[in-house]
Amino acid sequence: MIVTLYAAGIFFSVAAPGLEHQMIDSNGHAFSMSDYRGKVIYVDFWASWCGPCRKSFPWMNEMHNRYKDRGLIVIAINLDSDMKDASPFLDELNPEFVIGYDPEGKVARSFDLLGMPSSFVFDKAGNLINSHVGFFSEQTSDYEAELVKLLEQQ
Amino acid sequence: MMQKLKAGYFLVLILLSQLSGCASVEPWEKSAFAREDMQLAAEELDLALDDHIYFSKEGASGGRSFSGGGCGCN
Numbered sequence: 001m002i003v004t005l006y007a008a009g010i011f012f013s014v015a016a017p018g019l020e021h022q023m024i025d026s027n028g029h030a031f032s033m034s035d036y037r038g039k040v041i042y043v044d045f046w047a048s049w050c051g052p053c054r055k056s057f058p059w060m061n062e063m064h065n066r067y068k069d070r071g072l073i074v075i076a077i078n079l080d081s082d083m084k085d086a087s088p089f090l091d092e093l094n095p096e097f098v099i100g101y102d103p104e105g106k107v108a109r110s111f112d113l114l115g116m117p118s119s120f121v122f123d124k125a126g127n128l129i130n131s132h133v134g135f136f137s138e139q140t141s142d143y144e145a146e147l148v149k150l151l152e153q154q
Numbered sequence: 155m156m157q158k159l160k161a162g163y164f165l166v167l168i169l170l171s172q173l174s175g176c177a178s179v180e181p182w183e184k185s186a187f188a189r190e191d192m193q194l195a196a197e198e199l200d201l202a203l204d205d206h207i208y209f210s211k212e213g214a215s216g217g218r219s220f221s222g223g224g225c226g227c228n
Binding site for chain 1: 182183185188
């Protein structure tokens with residue numbers, strides 16, 4: 001019984017949205033979102049076959065360029081099962097922010113995604129503040145206002 | 155009677171074992187569904203043949219992609 005509870009405890013502590021999860025960069029080196037703790041972190045999950053993800057990239061580039069000096073980090077996590085599928089997408093859309101890869105979907109599972117794309121916003125203390133499923137061009141001003149509010153917090 | 159009960163248990167066991175075949179597909183695992191050849195209207199020729207069958211065997215046209223309901227007024 002105790003063992004079961006303990007196992008369940010481990011399971012729930014891992015299976016939650018947080019910054020501790022590890023992924024790899026384009027060179028295959030592991031990194032964690034917690035490396036960027038102290039900044040406002042916008043985490044986006046995407047895949048090359050997902051149409052709305054394509055719409056979100058120019059906006060994320062814009063946010064990155066506008067707010068990087070004020071402490072915003074945009075991390076876009078690719079979920080293609082084959083990392084190579086992401087290359088044409090990236091060549092076309094030229095993201096300037098951080099790209100992570102999670103080909104086995106481990107991080108995605110921990111965040112319990114409901115759809116693609118999904119985004120999660122963490123404040124400077126690393127607390128999950130909000131999440132969005134899908135990307136809607138008409139809501140970008142709301143997304144941006146939320147980031148600005150968090151960037152102004154100490 | 156006992157034999158029937160055993161057979162019943164056996165059947166339930168077999169049915170339960172089939173449940174493991176039901177797996178949920180996570181949102182990030184749907185790349186195959188997004189492929190062009192997985193779309194409902196992927197094959198032009200197939201659609202044209204379907205239209206021909208509706209028109210010649212059922213006396214119906216339209217309902218899929220072209221205007222007119224078979225009344226001859228359009």
